[in-house]
Amino acid sequence: xxxxxxxxxxxxxxxxxxxxxxxxxxxxxxxxxxxxxxxxxxxxxxxxxxxxxxxxxxxxxxxxxxxxxxxxxxxxxxxxxxxxxxxxxxxxxxxxxxxxxxxxxxxxxxxxxxxxxxxxxxxxxxxxxxxxxxxxxxxxxxxxxxxxxxxxxxxxxxxxxxxxxxxxxxxxxxxxxxxxxxxxxx
Amino acid sequence: xxxxxxxxxxxxxxxxxxxxxxxxxxxxxxxxxxxxxxxxxxxxxxxxxxxxxxxxxxxxxxxxxxxxxxxxxxxxxxxxxxxxxxxxxxxxxxxxxxxxxxxxxxxxxxxxxxxxxxxxxxxxxxxxxxxxxxxxxxxxxxx
Numbered sequence: 001x002x003x004x005x006x007x008x009x010x011x012x013x014x015x016x017x018x019x020x021x022x023x024x025x026x027x028x029x030x031x032x033x034x035x036x037x038x039x040x041x042x043x044x045x046x047x048x049x050x051x052x053x054x055x056x057x058x059x060x061x062x063x064x065x066x067x068x069x070x071x072x073x074x075x076x077x078x079x080x081x082x083x084x085x086x087x088x089x090x091x092x093x094x095x096x097x098x099x100x101x102x103x104x105x106x107x108x109x110x111x112x113x114x115x116x117x118x119x120x121x122x123x124x125x126x127x128x129x130x131x132x133x134x135x136x137x138x139x140x141x142x143x144x145x146x147x148x149x150x151x152x153x154x155x156x157x158x159x160x161x162x163x164x165x166x167x168x169x170x171x172x173x174x175x176x177x178x179x180x181x182x183x184x185x186x
Numbered sequence: 187x188x189x190x191x192x193x194x195x196x197x198x199x200x201x202x203x204x205x206x207x208x209x210x211x212x213x214x215x216x217x218x219x220x221x222x223x224x225x226x227x228x229x230x231x232x233x234x235x236x237x238x239x240x241x242x243x244x245x246x247x248x249x250x251x252x253x254x255x256x257x258x259x260x261x262x263x264x265x266x267x268x269x270x271x272x273x274x275x276x277x278x279x280x281x282x283x284x285x286x287x288x289x290x291x292x293x294x295x296x297x298x299x300x301x302x303x304x305x306x307x308x309x310x311x312x313x314x315x316x317x318x319x320x321x322x323x324x325x326x327x328x329x
Contacts, residue, residue, distance in 0.1 A: 034243070041276065058194050066241045073242070136285070137275060 014084050014091040018056040019047065020064040024076035031074035038067050043101065043141025045094045053094070055143050056082055099144040106148035109134055113155035117163065128159040187211045188229040193218035195300045197272040197291040199233045201248045201265070203304050204311040206232075209262070210255055218300045246273045264318045265311070283314075 020039075024032045042063055044052035054060040064080050071078035085091040109131055116127030135156055142149065189206060191199050195218070206214045219225055222236045231237035233247035239254060240247050248269040252262055271277075271284035272291070290310075294303050320328035 062192070065235045069235060069241060070243070133277075140275070 012088075014086070014088055016056040017053045017083055017085065017091075017094075018061045018064050019051060019053040019081040019083050020044075020068055020078060021051045021081065022068065022071045022076060022078040023050050024071055024074050031070070035067060035070050035074065038070065041137070041141065042067075043098065043143070045098050047094070053083075095144040099146040102138060102142045102144075103146040103148045105138045106146065106152040109138070109152045110148065110155045113152070113159055116159055117155075121163070124159050124163065128156065131156045131159070187213065188215050188217060188226060190217040190219055190225040190229040190231045190234070192234040193220050193300055195291075195295055195303045197269055197287055198246050198248055200291055200303055200307040201269045201311060202232050202239075202251055204308055205248060205251055205257075205262070207308070208312075208315075209257055209259075210251075216301075216304065244276075244278060246270050248273075261315055261319045261322055264322065265314055268314070 022035075024035055026032065039052055042054065042060075044054055044064075047053050052064075054064065061080070061082075068078035068080050085094070112127065113131055116124055116131070119127070135152060138152075139149070189203075189211070191202070195203075203214070203216055217226055217229060219234070222231070222234050225231050225234070230239065232239035232251065234240060239251050242250050245253070246266075246269060249266045251257075252266055267279035268281045268283050268287060271279055271281040272288040275284070275288075291303070291307070294306060298306065317328060
């Protein structure tokens with residue numbers, strides 16, 4: 001969970017973070033909501049009112065710079081800062097909050113995959129495609145991977161395998177199931 | 187003409203440089219800077235904070251350049267979808283090629299200098315253009 005910070009970390013102290021402090025006018029609401037959506041997609045840590053942050057690297061810095069531009073274009077004010085938490089405990093607090101947010105997202109994917117597993121082949125295939133890209137997006141903003149990540153990946157990939165056995169069904173012969181499955185995918 | 191962009195070229199900047207050279211300025215020379223203050227006088231900046239040819243609203247810089255230079259070629263707009271999704275991944279477009287381009291460009295930038303990335307990606311975007319053109323004409327994937 002500390003890997004992403006390794007490069008920017010002097011000794012064992014806290015790592016470098018990129019912060020965006022911003023203020024967007026309440027009205028019109030459309031640009032304000034668009035900015036909020038972008039920040040949510042980036043998985044930022046909320047440090048305070050109008051202050052968000054991400055572990056600093058070339059990519060996160062660029063991303064927050066673009067959001068800062070959006071804020072300015074929306075008639076607000078924004079600044080991008082590089083900063084270090086004063087204590088490891090403070091950094092850990094941020095990491096824990098970010099990991100908790102991702103945990104909830106992974107759990108939602110795991111639940112959806114479990115539901116889809118019971119469905120027909122077409123629904124399963126569609127869910128597999130959708131949830132794989134959903135997982136890719138969550139993983140992109142997952143700076144401190146929580147435990148639920150592996151489980152979500154396993155649940156989604158299980159959709160590529162044979163369907164979950166129905167409790168009321170007579171077990172099918174293994175070769176018959178494999179034959180049907182191969183035909184569908186070709 | 188001189189053009190300037192942020193150092194550490196990724197998909198959007200590589201695609202913009204290709205677009206500029208092929209469709210706007212065949213003699214384009216590119217400078218890479220880490221701070222917008224270092225942009226040389228007289229250079230046109232793109233994909234860097236403060237430049238007009240950058241992200242605007244939902245658009246990435248490639249799309250902004252297409253709009254500003256009134257490039258309406260549908261093949262370029264198809265490439266714009268790939269660049270947009272590789273750069274922003276916000277599901278605005280259906281571009282299954284995007285994750286592949288994203289990884290390829292990120293990997294290249296780890297082992298090559300910016301100038302070299304542009305050299306290598308030029309033919310790649312030429313090929314993408316040809317592929318998208320044929321796909322548009324055929325209405326299906328070309329051979």
